[in-house]
Amino acid sequence: MELYVMSKCPYCAQLMEELGPLLEDLRDHVDFRVGFVGSEVEGKLSAMHGETEVAGNLLEICMQRLHGHALPSFLRCMGRNLRAIPEGWESCATAAGADVKAVRDCAGGDEGWRLLRDSYRESSARMVRGSPTLFIGGVQYQGNRSRDSLLRKICGAGASRAPQCQDLAPIPRVRAVILSDRRCADCRAGYWRSLLERTFENLDLTELDYGDPDGKALHTAAGKPLLPAVVLDASVDAFAKGSTFPFKDRLQEQGNYRVLAMGSKFDPTAEICDNGIDDNGDRKADCRDPTCRNSISCRPEKPGELSLFLMSQCPFAARAMETLPEVLKATGVREVRLHFVVSVDHDGQMRSLHGPEELAEDRRMACVQKNTPAKSLAYASCRMRNPRDPVWEPCATEAGLNSVTVASCADGAEGERLLREDAKLGSQLGIQASPTWFANNRYPFNGIQAQDVITKYCAHNQKRAACRAFVPKVERENP
Structure with missing residues (x-):
């Protein structure tokens, strides 16, 4: 071995x-x-x-x-x-x-x-x-x-x-269904199929679509999870006794079913905001449906605006923050709004990739941005020079902040509310990667190097004077 x-x-x-x-x-x-x-x-x-x-x-x-x-x-x-x-x-x-x-x-x-x-x-x-x-x-x-x-x-x-x-126990039979929806472009059943086949040696696996009667009935019986979802019956309990597998602690009990919808985003009962169809029966299709307000396709365009979704302890986001002064100087953008990539688990608890320390720093950064926006980037840039350092107060002092005021917000209800708002927004927009930039409130893109960020931002702001030098020229032949 x-x-x-x-x-x-x-x-x-x-x-x-x-x-x-x-x-x-x-x-x-x-x-x-x-x-x-x-x-x-x-x-x-x-x-x-x-x-x-x-x-x-x-x-x-x-x-x-x-x-x-x-x-x-x-x-x-x-x-x-x-x-x-x-x-x-x-x-x-x-x-x-x-x-x-x-x-x-x-x-x-x-x-x-x-x-x-x-x-x-x-x-x-x-x-x-x-x-x-x-x-x-x-x-x-x-x-x-x-x-x-x-x-x-x-x-x-x-x-x-x-x-x-000499006396190996028989392998328990596990019955599972991958429930998806053909309308969902990002619902890739292949990943779940591979995961289940690696996890359970004696697997009885089927796939259902929400659009079919059996799929819709199972979706209701399983507690209406987001899709794609894996729905297992109680046969998995025998396998789980004494066994460890990657998603064991993520299974949610729903009556006779055990449901896994880890990282799933698609609500089959909700309005799809860009298909020209009234999906939820309220006679309001696409952007006319109020539930589509924060979807990417329905967000109002705000020319020149730049925002950044990040994890406060993400090394790639830290590198992006290092290049931010160059980006601002080249594009003429005066401020960048920060949002934080967090999720809310099935038990209502917020989660972040790098753990509780990252959540605590996210709350501090969110509070600084809300209450003293002019000092937000100075504080965030300082913290992300050494994002794992648990001592944050020197950066508050460097940015001209009162650390007691910052802690009061971050450790209280306001810090929790601000971060949950970002979790909801990130879920609606499908943000999972850090860093993710947004140009003009509408166009997401990824980038770490300054030149890459500038070019992608300027592609959506070609009329902006500072961007003219960065807009790619289209070559053509003259007859």
């Missing part, structure tokens, strides 16, 4: 909680080793999660080199506090029975560097890009990551003599 990881990858930590105990049980029947996903540029090793992850990678590959038998235990221990890596690794090494000094010397010396460099090169040669990537018997494993599923695969790949392989 070969497992390619990043030491600070949360999905690797989840997998090792299932795989680690299994490897310890099968240690006499399985040859297990770890490789690492990263890059080498001009002799410098790097990793997705930064220098601390490189340090964690070095420790883990040295643990494998010196104490391979203790590696699963060490990986599980390290994975329980990913943010702290590499801090505290000594206690994990001691608990695994390793020689702390030997591991430290290896990780801090030439041997560790060579081991990690060679591992990066190996993962690149095998075209491994994601973490975790698991090979069992030389074949990439893409199935369910529960203990039982992993055990069945390992037993079938050559470990059949292990005692654990």
Whole structure:
């Protein structure tokens, strides 16, 4: 077995909680080793999660080199506090029975560097890009990551003599329906089909369309979820006992059904705002329907306006903010309104990709923009120079703000309301990526580099004097 990881990858930590105990049980029947996903540029090793992850990678590959038998235990221990890596690794090494000094010397010396460099090169040669990537018997494993599923695969790949392989439980049958709508251009059933087939080994899968009577009836019985949705019956409960799979905690119980509509946006009962049809029967088609007010196709055009949807701890948004002064100078735009990419879960809780700390910063930025708009970009730009720094007050001072006033808004009802308004707006507009720009209140586009942002903004503002130099010229032949 070969497992390619990043030491600070949360999905690797989840997998090792299932795989680690299994490897310890099968240690006499399985040859297990770890490789690492990263890059080498001009002799410098790097990793997705930064220098601390490189340090964690070095420790883990040295643990494998010196104490391979203790590696699963060490990986599980390290994975329980990913943010702290590499801090505290000594206690994990001691608990695994390793020689702390030997591991430290290896990780801090030439041997560790060579081991990690060679591992990066190996993962690149095998075209491994994601973490975790698991090979069992030389074949990439893409199935369910529960203990039982992993055990069945390992037993079938050559470990059949292990005692654990002798009395395998039967695979529970799971019945599922992918419910979609042919009117929805973005409702891609293929993604859900692939996810279900990877998750459930014994799957009875059908697909229904909302426009058909059976599809409409199931939609009502399942609580009218947004589409596309996966609707499972109670057979999934037997599989879920003792199993871990990616969306286990996202299933919503609706009577006899378990419903998954993670990230879905399409309401089949609502008005579609650009198809020329009265979809919801209120005799008001498209933009005449009040529910379409905030859809992209119905938003009033406001020439010259520029706004930016972002996540306050997103590294790509931080790079976009660095280029903002150049964008403003080139286009003549005087202000940029910020919005925040957040979502509201089925339980009514707001979620953000980078966790609670990002939500807290989103609220602060939203409050500053609402109450002191002239200082909004100064504060946001300062914070996004080091977005993970939990100490925000110096940036408030730098922007000329009262930190007590900012905290009072952000920690209270006003901060919550402002962020929920952005969550609703982002959902209506289908905003998921950070950063996403909006030109003229109407035209979304993506961009990080200043020249790219300027060109795309000016494409919608060709009459703006500052944009004339950036509008592409159309070449033609003169007869």
